[in-house]
Amino acid sequence: MKHLKFLLLPVIGILLSCGSDDAMQPILQEEDFSTDLFFSEYVEGSSFNKALEIVNLTGRIVDLNAGGYSIRKQSNGTGEWMGELLLTGSLPHRNVYVIGNENAELSEIINNANILKTGAPMDFNGNDPIGLFKNGVLIDIIGNFNDPEDFGKDVTLIRKYDSTGPSEEFNPAGWETLEIDSVNNLGRY
Numbered sequence: 001m002k003h004l005k006f007l008l009l010p011v012i013g014i015l016l017s018c019g020s021d022d023a024m025q026p027i028l029q030e031e032d033f034s035t036d037l038f039f040s041e042y043v044e045g046s047s048f049n050k051a052l053e054i055v056n057l058t059g060r061i062v063d064l065n066a067g068g069y070s071i072r073k074q075s076n077g078t079g080e081w082m083g084e085l086l087l088t089g090s091l092p093h094r095n096v097y098v099i100g101n102e103n104a105e106l107s108e109i110i111n112n113a114n115i116l117k118t119g120a121p122m123d124f125n126g127n128d129p130i131g132l133f134k135n136g137v138l139i140d141i142i143g144n145f146n147d148p149e150d151f152g153k154d155v156t157l158i159r160k161y162d163s164t165g166p167s168e169e170f171n172p173a174g175w176e177t178l179e180i181d182s183v184n185n186l187g188r189y
């Protein structure tokens with residue numbers, strides 16, 4: 001026993017010094033987390049092949065229902081935000097959440113979807129701004145509010161990896177454009 005005590009004391013001393021040393025803490029925060037969820041992908045494909053993807057880089061599990069997250073669109077870039085779709089379920093850090101049009105023909109959309117929806121807001125066709133809302137407040141947007149011009153027709157848009165947070169202003173330079181019906185990136189980030 002005497003030997004054991006002798007051996008343990010230095011170990012306990014090291015543990016105590018680590019616990020009280022604030023310099024040890026930043027190791028857990030090396031990653032730059034985003035302030036909130038944001039859109040990571042937009043699929044405006046042929047027929048009903050339409051999908052949206054949201055990524056969680058916040059560093060925590062997000063309860064979508066409790067957080068009051070929803071999707072809306074501004075039909076043809078005019079009028080009020082409409083077609084609210086409430087999001088449900090929990091989204092772990094580094095995971096994505098896919099919303100698909102229920103009538104999509106591409107299996108990648110159907111199989112990767114967390115929610116399938118017919119009609120608004122999943123009936124966008126290139127000139128309908130799409131908003132991510134939190135408790136009714138816009139936090140991220142694809143397209144230009146109050147602008148009826150096409151911004152995303154017959155394309156897949158992928159958020160570039162240097163875009164690391166939500167934005168209330170659409171910045172086309174922050175998105176990579178892929179050809180129509182590109183769905184290989186859906187369901188992953």
Ligand SMILES: [Ca+2]
Pocket residue numbers: 075076124125126127128
């Ligand atoms: Ca439209």
Ligand SMILES: [Ca+2]
Pocket residue numbers: 040041053096185186187188189
């Ligand atoms: Ca993706």
